Amino acid sequence: MVAVASRIRLEDRECPLSTTVQHVGEWWTLLILHDAFDGYSRFDQFQENLGISSSMLTTRLKTLVEDGLLERRPYQANPVRHEYVLTGLGHSLRPVIVALAAWGNSRLAPEERSMILVDAESGQEVEPVVVDARTGRRLDDSDTYVFTAGPAAGDVMRDRYAGRGSRTGGTN
Incomplete structure (x- = not known):
């Protein structure tokens, strides 16, 4: 490592x-x-x-x-x-793997997909998306959701995200 x-x-x-x-x-x-x-x-x-x-x-x-x-x-x-x-x-990484596979499939026509995610009960294909747990809103909008320095951020991280704290509610 x-x-x-x-x-x-x-x-x-x-x-x-x-x-x-x-x-x-x-x-x-x-x-x-x-x-x-x-x-x-x-x-x-x-x-x-x-x-x-x-x-x-x-x-x-x-x-x-x-x-x-x-x-x-x-x-x-x-x-x-x-x-x-x-x-x-390890199990907690499943949504990450699912999201990566979904991203790959999103660039293919449905008939070109060799692996799809389906509901185990219905067999229906599902479209995985990453959402905010509190609001249910999709996180793929880079104008709505941005990174900012968090409470444990050091100087380098704070400098990187300087000015974003007031816009997003984070701390600087």
């Missing part, structure tokens, strides 16, 4: 987007998490489905366990074999 952390600029270390990308911003990591959401849990399942090398998969799974997104559990005693199960923290 130290190698990944070094890619983040010093001023971004307090940025929640930068720190999130540090954990899940790598190609294979997102695909492993997607497979875990689809019920895959064993090394050979991930490897077969993704076509990933065993060394790369070992590294990614180890990092996901260290980051608390997956839990490594033995499922066989002789020889010992482990499965990788989503933790609560």
Whole structure:
């Protein structure tokens, strides 16, 4: 993880987007998490489905366990074999994965989509959107919703968002 952390600029270390990308911003990591959401849990399942090398998969799974997104559990005693199960923290990333997939699908005609999100009961396709929990309004309007410095922001973050606090109700 130290190698990944070094890619983040010093001023971004307090940025929640930068720190999130540090954990899940790598190609294979997102695909492993997607497979875990689809019920895959064993090394050979991930490897077969993704076509990933065993060394790369070992590294990614180890990092996901260290980051608390997956839990490594033995499922066989002789020889010992482990499965990788989503933790609560890992499950909390599902809306992010869904939103990324929806964004990808939004650029395709319906007949070109190879994977869609459906309601499990009705089978009807759903259109995921990110909304504010309090108002129910969509967050994709950059004129209505903007980032600003939060209560724990340091000087760099406060300088970046100077002047936005009064417009959005945040603090400067």
